[in-house]
Amino acid sequence: MELSQEHRMLQDMVRQFVAAEVEPVAAQLDEEEKFPAEILQKMSELGLLGIPFPEEYGGAGMDTTAFAIAVEEVARSCASTAITLCAHISLGAYPIYTFGNEEQKNKYLPGLCSGEFLGAFGLTEPDAGSDAGGIKTRAERKNGNWVIDGRKVFITNGGKSKVIITSARSNPQAPKHKSLSTFLVENSNPGFKLGKTEKKLGLRGSNTQELIYENCEVTPDALLGAEGDGFKQAVTTLDEGRIGIGALALGIAQGAYDRAREYAKQRIQFGKPIAKHQAIQFKLADMATEIEAARLLVYQAAWLKDHQKPFIKQSAMCKLYASEAAMRVTNAAIQIHGGYGFIKDYPVERYYRDAKLMTIGEGTSEIQRLVIARQILQE
Amino acid sequence: MKIVVCAKQVPDTETKVRIGSDGKTIETSDVNYILNPYDEYAVEEALQIKEKQGSGEVTVLSLGPERVTSAIRTVLAMGADNAIHIKTNDTYLDSYAVSTALSEVLREMEYDLILMGKQAVDDDNVQMGPRIAALLAIPCVSVVTRLEINDGHLVAEREVEGGVEIVEASFPAIITCQKGLNEPRYASLKGIMMAKKKPVEQKTVEIAGAKLSTLKMEYPPARKEGKIVGEGAEAVPELVKLLHEEAKVI
Structure with missing residues (x-):
């Protein structure tokens, strides 16, 4: 699977932006319960607050795949910022775009896309x-x-x-x-x-x-x-919103895995980096595999939606799988860090705490299973 | 003002470089390519000049194989108006070959100013600006940290040992850009979407034979393991002694 040139450019841009503007403050936002208002302001200047909406409403004219990529990249460093972006687009703006009349769309979408104000x-x-x-x-x-x-x-x-x-x-x-x-x-x-x-x-x-x-x-x-x-509108909104939560969970898992992998290469125990011990290698291998599987599910759901194909089953599956994978991956990331994973000097404890909401928000894992069951039993 | 930005695609600075099987080139199969970071300053400066003047044209000129397209698109997404891509094979070209090829194309173009990074971060030859300036017989100000465009001439500040030199030059001129000149912008989503609609002209030119050839590439020697001399104040005399006698740094 290969991303299009626009999607890769978006990914590069968001990755650079996150490294420079989000990563340095992510721990502080968590610690101080600080809303990422300044980051959102900068994101809005880049067009990130209106990713999937048409240009005529002030959006970037991109698609759900682009939205998922952006959310994933932000969540790799800061899930608080990612969920703010995610909820703004898929819960605050999407229902107006999908169900609103022209007057309502013109009244709210340009302001939502430009970041003049947020939606919920x-x-x-x-x-x-x-x-x-x-x-x-x-x-x-x-x-x-x-x-x-x-x-x-x-x-x-x-x-x-x-x-x-x-x-x-x-x-x-x-x-x-x-x-x-x-x-x-x-x-x-x-x-x-x-x-x-x-x-x-x-x-x-x-x-x-x-x-x-x-x-x-x-x-x-x-x-x-x-x-x-x-x-009906709420259900439709949540069907679409789940792709965003799937991407968010994926980003959290990827971020925690990246840290655990780096740590495992540096931490020496029994005379060698712990990454050379098979017990840690097996953990890392499982984490990497689950992340790849989650990513393919998320991108598939986004692709289906972008191509106007049925995606309800796949969006529930990507949300269910990515969120539960995020729980397992962040748990393993702490385990690999040992005692250091439990203290706030290392970021993996934050990823572990952030991951939990992914199995609850926009439909619990149990509800996802109901949605999936309903879909597969109809087939 | 017509501005040309010479942009190079280079391996990502985070790439773990591997020497190829020939021992003379780097293995490119798993390399992620980016726009040369110093060229980002050149792009930003060109865009700022155009925005300040309210008119003008920014053209990106890039040489290399097909993969260079992604660097060109990045510059277009940042806001450049159009691009020229000089297509080559994916073989290593020395500074002589590249500068003659770029000059040949530049001779056919209209420009007031040529901007580029002070160096490319892959081969670090730091030659392109001065070489092209010599071939085109125009002034070149290198390693510029501040640029002012006036009526008919430019004033540039450049880093010199222990201070700043202020230089004046007439147009057309070449400026090579140093970190600190500006803060390069991110490509906005609007820019990314517009980039694919902007014209990229493909050109082929005769590439001159190289005047340099690489004999061999070697990895830097592996860093030696550190040594812990001791802990606390009592370890200081031993540390000083070793730094003086063994490491010879003090």
């Missing part, structure tokens, strides 16, 4: 995670407008975004999967408030936010797509 997707609630159909946030009609009441949790970029794509139950009488609608809620909207900013095990530089809607009134033009389409 408010789906998860305290009692509706994997069971997204169980959303309790209500949207009621009032004098021609919609009034939203409810609470969202764990929203990536939720506290840093201008536009929050919000799922709410607009018709409680309708069957569960036809009762949700999606609204474009701006952070300046009266009745919209930020709740708690979560403190986390990993991805500590990223923003994970509780959002509160109290009598939050929006005009009819805030409705994204058709009324009652909310559940």
